[in-house]
Amino acid sequence: MKYETVIGLEVHVELATKSKIFCSCSAHSFGAEPNSHVCPACCGMPGMLPVVNKRVVDYGMKAGMMLNCHINRTTTFDKKSYYYPDLPAAYQTTQWFAPVAVNGTVEIETSGGKKSVRIKQIHMEEDAGKLVHDIREDTTHVDFNRTSVPLIEIVSQPDLSGAEEVEAYLERLKTLLRYAKVAECEMAHGTMRCDVNLSVRPEGSNVLGVRTEMKNMNSIEAIKRAIEYEVSRHIDAIENGTEVLVQETRRWDDIKGKSYAMRTKETAGDYRYFPDPNVMPIVIDDEWFDSIKATLPELPEVKKARYTGEYGLSDYDADQLTKSIAVCECFEDAYSVCGNAKDAANWMISEVMSLLNVKKMTYDMLDLNGITLGELIVLVSGGKVGRANAKKILAAIFDDPSIVPEEYAKANGFIVSNDTGLIATVVKETVAADPKSVADFKGGKEKALMALFGKCMKQLKGNCDPQVLRKILIDHINGL
């Protein structure tokens, strides 16, 4: 019998706000000392009251708009009660009754074609802390740095049918949220986390099979492995009766390549949700709504169409540039200064991106002022600075954003000289010192000229118009 898989995802995304959701502690503690980003509020001590970080609502709303959701104009926070050592107040403040965004869609494309995945809701909530288990000492340590870091949870409808679609969906979410600059979405950093709800049924059936939820996958590859494992476990259970499937939460062990039962529906806790009386309902008026709407970015495919159409770039170049909003913005700024899209694109793709690779930085980490890059490109295209020297200037700008390209070029002797007297002297000396190359060239070896040309250019520190040098060099040899 043939089976089909039905998958819905719950994706947690850490919002990239500066401070936490209900206090002013820094929300960025990746790699920081344990418990160094905490205060009585995010430690759940009695007497502190939550004050909503407006930026969190801005970002939640923006994420909702990116995913074509309806924005609830009155959105509320609720308390979810559960006891766990990493949750200091013994409740999580989340959104249960009126989440910020509902009923959206995300368009994905796989080898099977295009598909629209329905979004049930997006709600805002606070993260919990972390438990660090020390196996040697047999102790567990609690780190509250992450408590109250703002999250959104994106809940999809069960519209996905397998690992490939799940991957496409997650990649699309990443792109949309990164374009909107609301989240980093880096699974390796834990800023994006995904729970998979999965069931299997005979193909064509309209009755859903027994659903299991899987947690603890920390890469897209792990998610794909977990889905494949779980699907075969379900089919095995249905066909061979190897086990009785029950509705339960399972933990994925990526090293062993297996999932393990954590808790069944019967033993799951009752979260006892109720409206948080300490957080007043948040009313999103037209002014607020419109101000967020106005900041929505152009979608990657719209940008790409503009780059290939209006700017005349190749498909490949447009693809490369639209991989990251940071790259797009740098490119567009550079283009606005230099006025040559192809030039700007070449600089971005061959120079800027390779510098990022050398520095082991992601494209999203690009922090280069496109205006400055544009000025540098103008210096090169105007013949004022040689390309090799321009690369050196670019590398310097990466380390020190305050650099003004032209000033830096002057200060470091990178300005192209039009002093033909100097060029002629250098040519004369170089040619005199290398009679073999001269003889080779005269004997018909074109390559010998390139050797002489290179030596002259080196002597001139690259500050020379190649056409001018070439002409003086040939004239000089011919005149010998």
Place this chain on the structure above:
Amino acid sequence: MKKIIVDDMLLTKDLPTTAGSKMLEGYMSLFEAEAISRLNGAGYTISGKAEVGEFAIDLICETNYKGAFVKKGKLASPVAEMLEGDAEAAVCMDVNGSVRRAAAQNSLVSIKPTYGTVSRFGTVPVACSGETVSVMAKSADNCEAVLSIIAGHDDKDGTSLSDEDCAKAKEVSPMRRIAVLGNMLKDTDLAVARKIEIFRENLAAKGIEVCEINSDVIAASSAAWNVLMCAELCNNVSRYDGVKYGYRAENFSGIDELYTNSRTEAFGELLKCAILFGSDTLSTENYMKVYDKSLRVRRVVSEAFNALFEQYDAVMMPACSSFDYSEDIEDTAVFEENYYTAPASITGLPAVVIDGVQLVGKAFSEGSLLAFAKEYEKEAK
């Protein structure tokens, strides 16, 4: 230096705050209540902290872990006792009406302001949707002086109202017509009934019209308030586990037993009742039937009050069934005794207690309630 008493629900930096619970015995807060900061800024010093019943949900102070506060075979109020000294007033948390009951029983004046006009920052959270920082004193003048210092917007409390709204609470308009809630006159003892009778006569003598009305909706406040209060309480006290701070059991093996033993030993019986009841009202099975229904009762009680305020300037009712609680009264009697205090708690409306009687006014009418109380005091003398 003017002296002020605060009750043990307000966090202080240099004195322990226990909220009347063994769970927080010796607990030193890292920060203090906003009300205390404002009083310090206005030149007041704290002359003492008054004991409260555990998390202040009790009658007046009978379920504190140190035992009941009893004088001459009767339950007594530690705050009222301390006010016999030279402090100007006491700032207390009105969680479940204990402040108003204590004021009524000790011929003191108390004012519970409109919810949101005094910051709850730095108060031990119990029933956040209705509890209010309140003031108790020997005179309405003193209540007014202290309230005017602690009231006002505070960015640290998300439910704190704007300064503009808080200013409305200072406006004064005269009392012309007062409604007496007939439902609540039936089950009081003779002394309370007599007090109400005298009060009515005094009002009539002042030319204030008094009409007896009945409202089954307002009378239903207590049942709904017990649900909301206990549910929120259960949620708020879940944080006390004996690990990070507070009481920890001496004997335990393993983390689960540490939690269980610490809570079993440190929480009192009334609190345990409230926790179990509150937890149950929030269960998936009961949420709509019980908790959500109580939220709806809260709304209709507010509407019933608002309808009355179209015709009346205040609604008069007792603050307690008796001026004397014998020392062997059941702890759980508070869930019935708050019949008199729950209407103002559940709606967040302001209430003044003077001469053993409670007047509930419309939102932001505490200025008018206190002006009335001052005039009443003057004439009584």
